[in-house]
Amino acid sequence: MQLQLMMSSSFSVFRVGISFVMMCIFYMLAVDSLPELSPQKFFSTLQPGKATLAYFCQADSPSTSVFLEELNEAVKPLQDYGISVAKVNCVAEETSRYCGREEDLMKVYLFRGSILLREFPTDTLFDVNAIVAHVLFALLFNEVKYITTLGDLQNIENARKGRTNIVFSYVRAIGTPEHRAVMEAAFVYGTTYQFVLTTEISLLESIGTEDIEYAHLYFFHCKPVLDLTQQCKRTLMEQSLTTLNIHQFIKTMEAPLLTEVAEDPQQVSTVHLQLGLPLVFIVSRQATYEADRKTAEWVAWRLLGKAGVLLLLRDSLEVDIPQDANVIFKRAEEGVPVEFLVLNDVELIVSRVESNMYVAQTQEDEVGDMEGPNMGIQDDEVAETVYRDRKRQLPLELTVELTEETFNATVTSSDSIVLFYAAWQAVSMALLQSYIDVAVKLKGTSSMLLTRVNCADWSHVCTEQNVTEFPVVKMYKGGENPVSYAGMLGTEDLLKFIQLSRISCPVNITSVQEAEEYLSGELFKDVISYSTLSVLGLFSPTMKTAKEEFIEAGNYLKGCVITGIYSGEDVSILSNKYAVTLPALLLARHKEGRIESIPLANTHGQNIVQIVTNASLETFPEITVENLPTYLRLQKPLLILFSDGSIDPQHKKVILMLVKEKHLDSLTPCWLNLNNTPVGRGVLQAYFHVLPPLPLLVVVNLHSGGQVFAFPSDQAITEENLLLWLKKLEAGQESHISTQHRGPFHCSS
Known part of the structure; x- marks a missing residue:
């Protein structure tokens, strides 16, 4: 039981550990987490195809502290989308385009590679929501059409008929939290749906919206429309515009409008229940099937986005239901019995669902459990991969797609790796890409069958396998209990798990x-x-x-x-x-x-x-975003060698010799390459206020006061010098250079 608890907790570590926010590391400091570079260094680090947001300012002038605080807050969410952020310090004599004039220093620049895409006046980037919204809006210009007139909307609608559905949004202004939420949704769904955005109240009024005080989002059902004279049906999202609400709403739009079932309603599960929405069963008899189906379709359109609607075929049921019941209501809460109702009017059915939604929403508001738009799409460093590869056609045929009918037979007849994922979720899609990459590497060589289950389509399978969060990889082998993968999202880590699991x-x-x-x-x-x-x-x-x-x-x-x-x-x-x-x-x-x-x-x-x-940990590892939490869990002070590039072989030899002689047993020796992990510059600036000469050895005592000690820069890094310095540290004869309170390399254990 204790090991089972450990496995559960390790999965939680996986969920959070892939984010660099884990254990309050690196980005907790208000300004120091924002990388600061010289213009030359900045332009040398630009990578082809990678987006970078840069703020240029005079190095010797007082900073715009409020703006820098907001820019710092935007570092993590923008990194989640593969966008780097940097503060570039100009010197007084600098005459380049970005540093030469005072008016240029009041702007923020967005690059893709070395190409300038957009420049933003700093007063438009008034908070973290505005920064994220503006940057994503600029990068997603092909996916999100901004319009100002009804004619624009009609032209787009006509062009999409028979081809693509439309997500149409009204926000009060560019840069608001609602605008950010829409952009985050477009990041995930922009290649599936046509996103359309407006800030024009008159346009919202023209499509019949009564309450125009708040932001609105509509789903236009244009794909089924083949007649250009026919208007696309429209479904209004009635919840507030937050990232989570929009994702859930779009997911319900993707679900079947009406499903026919002939099984016990208590056992039926759909994506609606996973999203916290109820199910409504319209009970049908063979004699009235056609009329009942029309009624059910009408109810389904009325309740689209609010509940799942199913047509229950009474004549094929093996369970008894009251003879007079024509509607069955199933709540999303587990363990609540279904309700058998007699409702002879469509409005009564709709009213029943909406009144329950109102009660549930009121309870949520009272508790204050409001999911805000600042939650982002995921809490992981996955979105860069998703953004980079989202238009890439994955060879899904290299894996076997399992369904409710094929799952048990497959995993019992062959050793199988199963990916449980949700196609609407960014983390799932990131792991799916890694999973397919593994399938490519193992093609024709592995005895393990690589399979996948889309929990959005086969929720019952996932529930039976105790999959309540996505994504999950499990190995099924020879009747043994399945083994869950608890590692990182990358291809190599997943490949290692699969190979060793054999x-x-x-x-x-x-x-x-x-x-x-x-x-x-x-x-x-x-x-x-x-x-x-x-x-x-x-x-x-x-x-x-x-x-x-x-x-x-x-x-x-x-x-x-x-x-x-x-x-x-x-x-x-x-x-x-x-x-x-x-x-x-x-x-x-x-x-x-x-x-x-x-x-x-x-x-x-x-x-x-x-x-x-x-x-199994390395003796003298290079610290990276991915592995730092692992080494922090050793609960020892870090002996870190900061290097501006590859480590000096002589320095490595010195450290390894001291490790071999057991002089470093009380420390975790490691090194950090500032070229591979640029945020290390911010860490050093937090410790020393200016970037010190490199290479540099420091000891950071995270778990006992957060004190930072620096090896004397005027001494060579030799076994004798380093051992003498460490003995002085142990004897309390060295003074610390700073104490980290909630700063870089701080850990709250």
Whole structure:
């Protein structure tokens, strides 16, 4: 049970860990999280096709603090869309286009690669919503049409008939929170629907809207319309314009208008229930089928976006329902029984649904649980990938699409990897892209069947498999309990999980000779490149409890590292060779060509998992956005070597020698390449106020006061000098240069 809880928590870490916001790192400082560059450095870092927002200002003049605070707040949401943000410090003698004139210094510039796309006066970017909205609006100019007249709208509507549905929005002004929410929706759905935007009240009045005080969003059903003289049906979104509400509304527009069912209403599930909307069943008899279907279609149009409508065929039901009931109402809340109703008027049915929506909304407002537009599309660093690849045609045929009819038969008859995703969600689409990339790499070589389930279409399958969040990857193998993937969204991490999951964990080793082959990497040489570590548990035949703890840990670590177990009568040969008392772990580090031994007396499964997880980390890693949270969880001060490029081999040799001699056991040694992780410049500026000469060694004590100590810049980084400095630190003879309170590298544990 404890390991199950750990697996659950590791999934939560995956959901949040892929965001650099995790554990309050790097971007918590108000201004220092905004990268500051010289003009030369800025233009040298521009990458072809990548969008960058830059604010140029005089380095020696007082900053516009309010604007910089808002720009800093926009760094994270814009990064979610693959857009970099930078503050460029101009020097007084600079005469370039962006630095030369005072009026140019009151603007913000949007580049794609080195090409200038747009310039914004700073007074139009009045807050974080305005910044995100304006930038996305500029980048999505093909997906979002801005119009001012009814004629413009009619022309677009006629052009879309028979081809594409339209999402039409009115917002009070460009840069409002509602405008940002619409732009975020266009980011996800802009290649599926034609987005149209206006700020003209008269245009809203002309299409019959009575209440024009607030922002509005309509869905125009133009794709089914083949007659150019026929007007597209329009559905008004009645909720407030927030990112979440718009996503949910569009999802209901994608669902079937009317579904026929012949099963127990209590067991029926659709996407509407997942979105918190009720289901309305119109009960039909064979004798009145045609009339009932017309009634159901009329109700479905009236309730579109508010409830799912189904036609229930009474004559085919195996369950009893009251003879006089003609409507069945099913709430979205789990465990609430369905209601059998007698409603002989369409308006009564509509009123029943709308009154329940009003009660639910009132309760939400009282609690204050309002989802605002600042939540963004996702809390992860995924949207850059989605934006870059959203028009790319994925070879979905390399994976098998599973349905309610084929799921169980497939996963029981073959070893399968299953991706559970929702096509409307940005994180899901990012992982789907990585998943397909993995399928391409494994084409014709893997015995594992790669499959996928779109939970938007097959919600019942996902519910049965305890999938309540998206996306999820699970491995089904040989009747064992499915194993969930809890790693990052990238192709390499997912490929590693799939390749290592092919191996039973732990592997049952049958002889001392086989154990030696296992430790050398020969036994699984085809996948050893995916695991930095091979773990072998050694036990005497009578150590039943200790073996059970290790097996439980091995099951949890499946897909992360290779684990094996040996408990033969001659196990003492191995324990003597590696000088360890049973029970024990042997950790084979293949890249370093060495084997460590760790006693396991009275060690529980969760502790074994922690030992192996920590041991699988690199000795002297390069810190990146993705791996920093992992190393922070070690709860040790960081010894960081900041470098403006690749690390000096001599410096690396010094650190590794001190690690080998166990002088750095109380620290986590690591290095940070400012070219690969530019935000490191902001971190150093937060510590030193100006960018110090590089390379530079610092110790950051996150978990005890947040103190920062710098290795003397006038000393060479040698074993002797570094060891002497660390001893002074330990003795309290060195003064810290700063204390981080909620700043870069701060961690709230």
